[in-house]
Amino acid sequence: xxxxxxxxxxxxxxxxxxxxxxxxxxxxxxxxxxxxxxxxxxxxxxxxxxxxxxxxxxxxxxxxxxxxxxxxxxxxxxxxxxxxxxxxxxxxxxxxxxxxxxxxxxxxxxxxxxxxxxxxxxxxxxxxxxxxxxxxxxxxxxxxxxxxxxxxxxxxxxxxxxxxxxxxxxxxxxxxxxxxxxxxxxxxxxxxxxxxxxxxxxxxxxxxxxxxxxxxxxxxxxxxxxxxxxxxxxxxxxxxxxxxxxxxxxxxxxxxxxxxxxxxxxxxxxxxxxxxxxxxxxxxxxxxxxxxxxxxxxxxxxxxxxxxxxxxxxxxxxxxxxxxx
Amino acid sequence: xxxxxxxxxxxxxxxxxxxxxxxxxxxxxxxxxxxxxxxxxxxxxxxxxxxxxxxxxxxxxxxxxxxxxxxxxxxxxxxxxxxxxxxxxxxxxxxxxxxxxxxxxxxxxxxxxxxxxxxxxxxxxxxxxxxxxxxxxxxxxxxxxxxxxxxxxxxxxxxxxxxxxxxxxxxxxxxxxxxxxxxxxxxxxxxxxxxxxxxxxxxxxxxxxxxxxxxxxxxxxxxxxxxxxxxxxxxxxxxxxxxxxxxxxxxxxxxxxxxxxxxxxxxxxxxxxxxxxxxxxxxxxxxxxxxxxxxxxxxxxxxxx
Numbered sequence: 255x256x257x258x259x260x261x262x263x264x265x266x267x268x269x270x271x272x273x274x275x276x277x278x279x280x281x282x283x284x285x286x287x288x289x290x291x292x293x294x295x296x297x298x299x300x301x302x303x304x305x306x307x308x309x310x311x312x313x314x315x316x317x318x319x320x321x322x323x324x325x326x327x328x329x330x331x332x333x334x335x336x337x338x339x340x341x342x343x344x345x346x347x348x349x350x351x352x353x354x355x356x357x358x359x360x361x362x363x364x365x366x367x368x369x370x371x372x373x374x375x376x377x378x379x380x381x382x383x384x385x386x387x388x389x390x391x392x393x394x395x396x397x398x399x400x401x402x403x404x405x406x407x408x409x410x411x412x413x414x415x416x417x418x419x420x421x422x423x424x425x426x427x428x429x430x431x432x433x434x435x436x437x438x439x440x441x442x443x444x445x446x447x448x449x450x451x452x453x454x455x456x457x458x459x460x461x462x463x464x465x466x467x468x469x470x471x472x473x474x475x476x477x478x479x480x481x482x483x484x485x486x487x488x489x490x491x492x493x494x495x496x497x498x499x500x501x502x503x504x505x506x507x508x509x510x511x512x513x514x515x516x517x518x519x520x521x522x523x524x525x526x527x528x529x530x531x532x533x534x535x536x537x538x539x540x541x542x543x544x545x546x547x548x549x550x551x552x553x554x555x556x557x558x559x560x561x562x563x564x565x566x567x568x569x570x571x572x573x574x575x576x577x578x579x
Numbered sequence: 580x581x582x583x584x585x586x587x588x589x590x591x592x593x594x595x596x597x598x599x600x601x602x603x604x605x606x607x608x609x610x611x612x613x614x615x616x617x618x619x620x621x622x623x624x625x626x627x628x629x630x631x632x633x634x635x636x637x638x639x640x641x642x643x644x645x646x647x648x649x650x651x652x653x654x655x656x657x658x659x660x661x662x663x664x665x666x667x668x669x670x671x672x673x674x675x676x677x678x679x680x681x682x683x684x685x686x687x688x689x690x691x692x693x694x695x696x697x698x699x700x701x702x703x704x705x706x707x708x709x710x711x712x713x714x715x716x717x718x719x720x721x722x723x724x725x726x727x728x729x730x731x732x733x734x735x736x737x738x739x740x741x742x743x744x745x746x747x748x749x750x751x752x753x754x755x756x757x758x759x760x761x762x763x764x765x766x767x768x769x770x771x772x773x774x775x776x777x778x779x780x781x782x783x784x785x786x787x788x789x790x791x792x793x794x795x796x797x798x799x800x801x802x803x804x805x806x807x808x809x810x811x812x813x814x815x816x817x818x819x820x821x822x823x824x825x826x827x828x829x830x831x832x833x834x835x836x837x838x839x840x841x842x843x844x845x846x847x848x849x850x851x852x853x854x855x856x857x858x859x860x861x862x863x864x865x866x867x868x869x870x871x872x873x874x875x876x877x878x879x880x881x882x883x884x
Contacts, residue, residue: 471694473690473692473694474694474696476664476682476688476690476694477688477690477694477696477752478696478707478711479663479664479681479682480662480663480664480682480683480684480686480687480688480756480765481684481687481707481708481711481755481756481759482682482683482684482708482711482712482759483707483708483711484711487711491707491710491711492696495696495698495699496696496697496698498698570698571739572697572698572699572739572740572741573697573698574697574739574741
């Protein structure tokens with residue numbers, strides 16, 4: 255009974271938890287996957303489908319440091335035993351593509367401290383900076399047109415009816431499909447990459463912002479009209495300030511969206527940025543570096559979002575449930 | 580029951596000499612708002628619905644008119660048509676003799692829902708109308724502060740709407756409408772969402788404002804006591820379609836106070852309103868009476884009455 259009431263305290267339907275519990279759960283949401291990863295990596299009897307050969311024994315095709323399927327190792331082990339030759343030795347291990355947490359942690363550090371393999375290659379931070387610039391320009395260009403168009407669509411039916419059908423159609427076209435075309439138009443460097451991010455973001459952006467604009471409480475517009483606000487002043491003085499906090503929230507979500515197009519975008523033309531780093535490291539089977547690079551993207555994304563959320567709370571202090579009691 | 584009570588009461592048509600003199604004076608004032616044969620129809624899936632049918636009345640300068648009626652009588656629609664937020668299908672709406680074609684600053688409105696701009700402070704909300712009509716922000720700010728003092732909210736000048744109680748929000752909404760110096764103030768059940776105590780305070784507050792300012796008020800309500808307490812005249816509407824049943828001159832003398840709610844004039848007026856709005860024998864009702872549907876779910880011996 256006690257444990258039941260303990261649980262029901264945590265499981266109130268749409269009830270916010272205490273600050274303490276929120277903090278605990280926030281950490282737990284990261285610790286949980288890390289713990290699973292640790293368990294899979296460090297507990298020998300969980301998964302570990304391969305054997306890392308330490309002593310090749312008399313098996314002619316084994317090499318030291320080779321990862322081999324457990325069943326094959328077992329077979330060779332028995333073969334050697336039967337033939338009275340020297341048996342191979344090895345320890346259970348995971349496949350090469352799943353490095354242990356500590357290996358990734360080390361790679362995380364060394365990726366920034368290791369100079370590029372090729373002379374004309376880029377340092378890790380240079381790759382990152384290039385990626386961030388591609389994202390930034392893609393998002394800015396998309397927003398410069400997408401935000402005003404979205405707001406206009408949400409405010410004036412005539413604009414919505416004119417633009418929305420085509421945008422609805424276009425947003426189903428996969429952005430990467432335009433890769434070759436963009437290279438033909440914009441060359442092989444950053445141009446087509448930025449274009450892919452614009453194509454991937456813009457059409458969703460218009461529709462999302464249009465929807466947000468439509469959700470503005472119409473009675474605010476009516477109130478403004480009875481106060482003598484002309485049609486043209488409504489947009490600037492009621493619609494835009496009224497939707498600003500939700501618009502800001504949309505932009506945060508859309509920025510995340512832009513990041514998801516980054517990897518595909520950077521493969522177009524000459525590979526560049528963090529994607530070039532990842533593909534090269536994967537080619538040399540440095541999967542610890544690959545994981546480190548993927549996590550860096552995650553950290554940058556989460557970090558930006560947390561910062562923007564904090565900034566948003568400061569900017570829109572008035573944004574509380576207000577006109578409903 | 581109504582009959583026995585009303586037989587003891589004076590007629591609601593009887594007016595004391597003072598009240599009569601007041602009404603004579605009132606009717607000699609300029610006509611601010613004139614509604615002539617107003618018709619409003621809606622197109623619905625089932626065809627056309629008549630929301631307002633042949634509504635005509637005149638409102639004089641500085642008059643306080645309440646519009647009352649059962650739900651579905653189109654009283655809110657009437658307010659919205661007068662505000663210019665909805666078009667009308669026939670007839671005329673004249674403000675100072677000029678036809679109403681859309682919303683404008685000459686007709687202020689206070690809505691039932693809270694419609695303060697949440698991104699503006701209390702002062703900025705009150706300034707809104709002035710700014711939209713081209714007044715500079717320094718002058719508008721000064722004007723707004725004057726009004727906030729008048730409604731007793733000067734301490735909340737820089738507060739945001741979410742920090743105010745329901746009653747305070749409606750006070751700001753009234754100030755925001757009045758600062759624009761409209762010819763009439765339309766109020767669509769403005770105190771409907773407030774608790775009884777706050778509502779009583781707001782009614783007294785509104786009368787105080789009305790007495791001191793050159794403003795004509797058209798006030799929509801479904802609360803009979805509220806209508807009698809506030810109004811000079813009460814426009815009673817009936818539903819399906821919305822038509823005027825009667826324009827009642829409230830015989831309760833001014834200044835009004837809460838003790839008058841037991842006075843014979845007040846009770847007589849209320850009895851008349853009740854007879855109009857809730858007739859003894861409902862001609863046709865779509866509502867199913869509660870008693871007929873209820874089955875006893877408790878022990879026969881267990882009586883609560």
